[in-house]
Structure formats: structure tokens, C-alpha cells
Amino acid sequence: MRFPGGRMIAAFLALLLMTAGLIPFPAEAKPFFTVRKTFSVLFLGGSGYLGWRAWDYRRDANELYDQYKTATNSDQAAALFKRTSDRDTKSQISMVLSAALLVAGLRLILWGGSDKQGEEPAKVVRKFNFDLTGGPEQKGLRVGIKRNF
Numbered sequence: 789m790r791f792p793g794g795r796m797i798a799a800f801l802a803l804l805l806m807t808a809g810l811i812p813f814p815a816e817a818k819p820f821f822t823v824r825k826t827f828s829v830l831f832l833g834g835s836g837y838l839g840w841r842a843w844d845y846r847r848d849a850n851e852l853y854d855q856y857k858t859a860t861n862s863d864q865a866a867a868l869f870k871r872t873s874d875r876d877t878k879s880q881i882s883m884v885l886s887a888a889l890l891v892a893g894l895r896l897i898l899w900g901g902s903d904k905q906g907e908e909p910a911k912v913v914r915k916f917n918f919d920l921t922g923g924p925e926q927k928g929l930r931v932g933i934k935r936n937f
Contacts, residue, residue, distance in 0.1 A: 824896055831893030835886045842882035849875035 852872040859865035 828893045828896035831889045831896065835889035835893060838882045838886035838889065842879045842886060845875045845879035845882060849879060 849872050852868055852875060856865055856868035856872055859868055
């Protein structure tokens with residue numbers, strides 16, 4: 789199965805990437821492509837694609853289950869049942885991943901952070917001291933991590 793409209797989306801993205809550097813932006817304008825917007829679009833697009841695939845796997849599993857119910861011999865029934873359970877599993881995994889990407893994309897769009905150029909979020913700096921002990925009389929090496937709270 790192919791993604792509907794995949795060629796049109798690919799052509800649009802190729803055209804967008806080719807013309808992105810041709811039009812200069814004014815110096816005071818905010819950049820259109822930011823990391824936050826790019827990742828939120830990627831996460832939401834991935835969520836939509838995986839949701840579509842989950843729907844497709846579920847439809848295939850239902851069709852295979854209908855064939856399983858009308859199977860004439862046990863070998864055919866076992867093969868159809870295995871394919872049905874595989875499609876069900878793929879559908880469930882795709883749905884979970886789709887939901888996770890949807891949450892991540894919505895989180896990037898709706899909450900926290902800033903798109904202002906030059907403004908960075910506060911960084912937490914943690915310092916660790918590594919302590920290596922050992923000598924020629926020892927047969928091993930001891931590594932320790934010290935952290936001050």
C-alpha cells in the first residue's frame with residue numbers, strides 16, 4: 789500500500805527545499821523554519837502516517853479473519869490465523885507509536901520553550917568527578933563517580 793498523495797507531498801517538499809534559499813528574509817523578520825516547528829511538523833506527520841498504517845493493518849486483519857473463518861483445512865486456517873494476529877499486533881504497535889508522536893508534536897506546539905532567536909532555555913549543569921584508583925600491585929582497576937549535592 790502506498791501513502792495517498794505521497795508523490796505530491798514529495799514534489800512539494802523538494803520544491804520548497806530548492807527555493808528556500810532563493811528569497812532573502814528581511815533582517816528583522818523571524819525565521820520561518822525553526823527547530824521547534826520542524827520537529828512538531830515531523831512528529832505530527834509521522835503520527836498521521838502511523839495512524840493511517842494502523843487503520844490499514846486493522847482492515848487487513850479483519851479481512852484475513854473473515855478468510856480464516858471460511859478456511860477449508862487446518863493448515864490454511866493456521867496460516868491465516870498467524871497472519872491475522874501479526875496484522876493485529878502491527879496495528880496496535882502503530883497506534884501506540886502514533887499516539888506517542890502526536891503527544892510529542894502537540895507538546896512542542898502548545899507548551900513551553902521559545903522560538904526567539906538567540907534565546908536559549910536554562911541549562912542544568914551537573915558536575916561529576918571521576919576517581920580512578922589502581923596500581924601495579926592490584927590486578928584490577930576501580931572506577932568511582934563522586935557527585936556533590
